Amino acid sequence: MVYIFKQMLVKKSLHSLTGKLILTIGTLMVVGSSIFWYLLFRHQETELIQSSVKYGHSFVEYVIKSNRYGMLTFQQLLIQQTIEAIGSAEGVLRVRIFDSRGKIAYSSDKKDIGTVVDKKAPVCVGCHSAEGTHPKDTPTVLISKDNRDFRVLNIVQPIYNEVACYTSTCHAHPRQQKVLGLVEANLSLAVLDKSIKNQGLAITIYVLVFLFVISVVLCTILWNLVSTPVSLLTRGMEKVAGGDLDYHLDINTKDEIGELAQAFNAMTSDLKKAKNELVEWGNTLEKKVQEKTEAIHRAQAQLIHSEKLASLGRMAAGVAHEINSPLTGIVTFGHLLLKKFPQGSEENEDIQVIIEQANRCSTIIKGLLGFARASAAEKAPVNINDVISHSLNIVKNKADFFNIKIVTNFDDFLSKVRADSSQLQQVFLNLIMNAADAIEGKGTITMSTRNIRDNSGDWVEIEFRDTGPGIDDENLAKIFEPFFTTKPVGKGTGLGLAVSHGIIQEHGGSISVKTKRGEGTSFFIKLPAYKEMP
Amino acid sequence: MKKGIILVIDDEDIVRTSCSRALTPSGYEVKLAKNGHEGLSIMGGDKIDLVLTDLKMPDMDGIEVLKKIKQDWPGVEVIIITGYQTVDTAVKSIKLGAFDYIEKPFTPDALINAVSKALDHKNKSQQT
Numbered sequence: 001m002v003y004i005f006k007q008m009l010v011k012k013s014l015h016s017l018t019g020k021l022i023l024t025i026g027t028l029m030v031v032g033s034s035i036f037w038y039l040l041f042r043h044q045e046t047e048l049i050q051s052s053v054k055y056g057h058s059f060v061e062y063v064i065k066s067n068r069y070g071m072l073t074f075q076q077l078l079i080q081q082t083i084e085a086i087g088s089a090e091g092v093l094r095v096r097i098f099d100s101r102g103k104i105a106y107s108s109d110k111k112d113i114g115t116v117v118d119k120k121a122p123v124c125v126g127c128h129s130a131e132g133t134h135p136k137d138t139p140t141v142l143i144s145k146d147n148r149d150f151r152v153l154n155i156v157q158p159i160y161n162e163v164a165c166y167t168s169t170c171h172a173h174p175r176q177q178k179v180l181g182l183v184e185a186n187l188s189l190a191v192l193d194k195s196i197k198n199q200g201l202a203i204t205i206y207v208l209v210f211l212f213v214i215s216v217v218l219c220t221i222l223w224n225l226v227s228t229p230v231s232l233l234t235r236g237m238e239k240v241a242g243g244d245l246d247y248h249l250d251i252n253t254k255d256e257i258g259e260l261a262q263a264f265n266a267m268t269s270d271l272k273k274a275k276n277e278l279v280e281w282g283n284t285l286e287k288k289v290q291e292k293t294e295a296i297h298r299a300q301a302q303l304i305h306s307e308k309l310a311s312l313g314r315m316a317a318g319v320a321h322e323i324n325s326p327l328t329g330i331v332t333f334g335h336l337l338l339k340k341f342p343q344g345s346e347e348n349e350d351i352q353v354i355i356e357q358a359n360r361c362s363t364i365i366k367g368l369l370g371f372a373r374a375s376a377a378e379k380a381p382v383n384i385n386d387v388i389s390h391s392l393n394i395v396k397n398k399a400d401f402f403n404i405k406i407v408t409n410f411d412d413f414l415s416k417v418r419a420d421s422s423q424l425q426q427v428f429l430n431l432i433m434n435a436a437d438a439i440e441g442k443g444t445i446t447m448s449t450r451n452i453r454d455n456s457g458d459w460v461e462i463e464f465r466d467t468g469p470g471i472d473d474e475n476l477a478k479i480f481e482p483f484f485t486t487k488p489v490g491k492g493t494g495l496g497l498a499v500s501h502g503i504i505q506e507h508g509g510s511i512s513v514k515t516k517r518g519e520g521t522s523f524f525i526k527l528p529a530y531k532e533m534p
Numbered sequence: 535m536k537k538g539i540i541l542v543i544d545d546e547d548i549v550r551t552s553c554s555r556a557l558t559p560s561g562y563e564v565k566l567a568k569n570g571h572e573g574l575s576i577m578g579g580d581k582i583d584l585v586l587t588d589l590k591m592p593d594m595d596g597i598e599v600l601k602k603i604k605q606d607w608p609g610v611e612v613i614i615i616t617g618y619q620t621v622d623t624a625v626k627s628i629k630l631g632a633f634d635y636i637e638k639p640f641t642p643d644a645l646i647n648a649v650s651k652a653l654d655h656k657n658k659s660q661q662t
């Protein structure tokens with residue numbers, strides 16, 4: 001309790017929920033208990049007074065009865081003595097008997113005897129009312145303080161005329177007289193007052209104890225059910241606001257506060273999830289931006305590359321034109337010269353070397369021309385075997401290919417294909433370069449061509465097989481995507497297979513891949529066979 | 535006996551010389567022209583059996599020469615010499631009536647082979 005109040009003070013929590021609840025309920029309880037206390041107290045008092053009054057009536061009745069004999073026999077002394085005896089009893093302050101004219105006939109206090117009171121005296125007022133001429137026949141009861149420190153019960157009871165009275169020998173009362181006199185008794189209510197006081201005190205103590213117990217219970221309940229969880233919640237909120245999303249509220253009650261805590265925990269974990277997602281998103285965004293930037297760089301590189309290729313193509317065309325004429329001279333005169341020396345002679349062999357080398361120059365030029373897309377843009381029936389040979393001529397003397405074994409399995413009766421040979425050459429060159437990169441300069445590249453027929457028609461199939469490491473499953477799905485490459489920037493643009501795929505599709509064919517980890521990779525190209533018009 | 539009179543039109547001296555040196559020993563008479571105009575004027579004077587013309591020349595290109603010859607001397611066969619073979623021009627020239635095309639650099643044998651085929655074709659078509 002003290003702890004709770006300390007806490008409340010520390011937190012100025014009269015403004016808090018608990019404070020307000022305690023204040024409200026406390027006030028209600030104090031007011032309620034006060035009313036209860038007051039009503040109970042009043043009820044007790046009335047009860048006690050009523051029983052006192054009842055007792056008073058019996059007492060007066062008793063006074064009359066005990067003097068009945070004295071009166072009937074008119075023994076005034078006996079009456080006076082009886083009155084005095086009664087008056088000396090404990091709690092009896094005064095007993096008086098008045099005659100019908102208001103004169104005190106007998107009294108426990110002898111000095112009073114003979115005194116006459118008029119109708120305005122307190123004794124008479126009960127029956128005769130203030131102005132009083134019409135007497136009431138009922139006994140009157142009056143409780144007054146009368147300058148004493150306890151209250152006094154004053155009872156006045158008329159003495160009525162009876163047969164025995166007016167037939168008695170003394171003939172003191174005529175038959176017509178209705179009321180013969182009155183008995184007035186003043187009884188002390190000191191005991192009553194005391195017990196009322198004691199009872200009031202007891203009730204007060206009970207109520208206070210009750211209030212105290214209820215308050216303690218209420219405070220404890222409120223503290224445990226509301227204040228503690230609420231301050232836990234508040235702390236949780238502060239933590240979460242401060243960025244601690246791992247904070248978990250440990251309130252497991254089944255009530256509304258528990259539900260609130262549950263909702264709070266759910267909210268925190270949702271927040272955390274959302275935050276994580278955001279962070280991750282931010283990260284991946286960064287990564288995506290980076291990827292895109294790289295892709296753009298690659299695209300730029302590719303653009304430069306293709307620009308280079310295009311100008312290379314133009315240059316090759318010009319160079320080819322210029323060079324082929326002198327080569328024609330070399331070849332022709334070489335042959336003419338060749339005829340002048342017998343076969344097997346040293347000169348003959350030397351000239352043959354000249355001719356061969358001139359032819360090689362021409363082959364290189366043709367390779368370059370085939371490579372430059374600009375040099376051919378239309379489809380025509382072509383022999384795939386020739387296109388592959390052209391492609392091989394371009395690469396096979398490169399240093400990269402010195403340790404590579406190149407095997408060709410050409411079908412001599414291969415159908416022609418309607419195609420742009422320079423574009424096909426681009427496709428084949430990329431496949432050859434990819435294979436060479438995969439086997440890292442050592443191994444075998446096998447190129448095969450064959451006619452195949454299936455229910456969709458006649459096809460020419462070209463296979464490029466290498467003995468490289470194969471392609472991961474993870475990458476396999478991506479190799480035809482533009483810009484996908486596992487090669488360092490600057491070496492691969494990742495466009496090779498993408499462009500190839502496009503070119504082959506454009507030719508009505510398809511390109512596919514089969515690979516096995518550690519054993520190698522095969523790329524298959526299928527192109528529709530060209531049917532020559534008869 | 536002369537196997538036929540052949541006109542070689544090429545802006546490059548070495549090509550003209552090569553052709554004449556390759557063909558003459560086989561019994562062909564070879565006339566030379568540096569460009570299309572010169573070639574056409576020779577056509578107007580002499581009786582030519584076969585024309586070998588380069589495709590790419592400064593003033594008038596091989597295709598034009600081919601058209602002109604086929605228009606004015608339909609009986610004369612034409613073989614196109616190309617510096618670099620492009621499929622479309624080759625197809626185009628065949629469509630326009632060229633008998634064949636031959637790629638530089640060519641060997642004397644290849645040239646003689648092409649020429650004799652063309653002349654055979656010409657003789658055959660003239661007989662019918």
Ligand SMILES: Nc1ncnc2c1ncn2[C@@H]1O[C@H](COP(=O)(O)OP(=O)(O)OP(=O)(O)O)[C@@H](O)[C@H]1O
Nearest residue numbers: 434435438479485486487492493494495496497521
């Ligand atoms: N024969 C192969 N063996 C193993 N991996 C291959 C093979 N061919 C292609 N790949 C993989 O596919 C990727 C994409 O190839 P692609 O030809 O499209 O681009 P690139 O070779 O990387 O670059 P570019 O061809 O534009 O210079 C390569 O980076 C490589 O990882």
Ligand SMILES: [Mg+2]
Nearest residue numbers: 430434496497
């Ligand atoms: Mg590649």
